[in-house]
Amino acid sequence: MPAVPAQPQTGPGWALVTGATAGIGAAFARRFAADGRHLVLVARDARRLTDTAAELSERHGVSVRTIPADLSTDAGCEVVERRLADVVEPIEVLVNNAGISLARSFLKSxxxxEARLLRLNVHAVMRLTQAVLPAMTERGSGAVINVSSVAGFGAVMPGSTYSASKAWVTNFSESVGQATRRFGVRVMVLCPGYVRTEFHQRAGINTSKMPDWLWLSADDVVAEALRDLRKGKLVSVPDWKYKAAVFGLRHAPRGLLRTVAGDTRGRIGRDER
Structure with missing residues (x-):
């Protein structure tokens, strides 16, 4: 008989978060630390990692370890994969959050x-998910949250390959999540809309003309994501307005979408850490 999916723990245990020093990644780290989870934080900037780890450990009394790594490289992925395979201090929750966009059309890229975008947004997500699942399925518990985007539901950013990479993350996560349910392991994809993070500034995307009502807070996105994880959802889309947007992207005629989409570069995104 298939195993009943275990409820993700909110007490002591280890969570690993990539892109953990800002935006959605930092919000996950704060929430896990407040819940009493020990943390492994991954990002490129070693100094920011150290500062973040010290703050969370002092405030919440949890153990926080850091792995400075560029996940767009094989070496960066390999060091994180080794930690994910550790059975002495097993990772109970993995959040694949690191990712980038490019502030230019594919025609000028x-x-x-483009290869770096794919290595970080796609290849690293696949590698780290695959690295952690054997231990999770063996013990019959664990959760993986892959951070995608509302942009992954349609070609809403003409010329950009960001939405294509997020479409892969969404489809991949739904598929793997269906396969792991019987082992008591949950894989969920988180598809936020427009979140206040460093993502757009780092990508060189101008967001000054975007209306305030489109913005979400990273903490609210994380709170809704964890509620959806507890409910056993495969896909989490925070906030009613982005749920409506996803419905339109999934069901509106493609011709209509192409007419109204225009160049929406920068309207949907998340943080790259």
């Missing part, structure tokens, strides 16, 4: 930049 370069192979190197």
């Amino acid at each position: 370069t192979v190197d930049d």
Whole structure:
């Protein structure tokens, strides 16, 4: 008989968060630390990692370890994969949050930049998910949250490959999540809309003309994501307005979407850490 999916724990245990020093990643780290989870934080900036770890450990009394790593490289992925495979201090929740966008059309991009986007947004998500699942399925518990985007539900950013990479993350997570349910392991994809983070500034995307009502807070996004995880959802889309947007992207005629989409670069995104 298939195992009943276990409820994700909110007490002591280890969570690993990539892109953990700002935006959605930092919000996950804060929430897990407040819940009493020990943390492994991954990001490129070693100094910011150290500062974040010290703050969370002092405030919440949890153990916080850091892994400075560039997940767009094989070496960066490998060091995190080794930690995910540790059975002595097993990772009970993995959040694949790190990702990037490019502030240019594919027509003006370069192979190197596009390859880096794919390595971080797609390849790293696949590798780290695959690295953690054997231990989770063996013990019959655990959760993986892959951070995607509302942009992944349609070609709403003409010329950009960001939405294509997020479409992969969404489809991949739904598929793997269906396969792991019987082992008591949950895989969920989180698809936020427009979140106040460093993502757009780092990508060089101008958001000054975006209305305030489109913005979500990273803490609210994380809170809704964890509620959806507890409910056993495969896909989490925070906030009613983005749920409505996803419905439109999934069901509106493609011709209509192409007519109204325009160049919406920068309207949907998240943080790259």
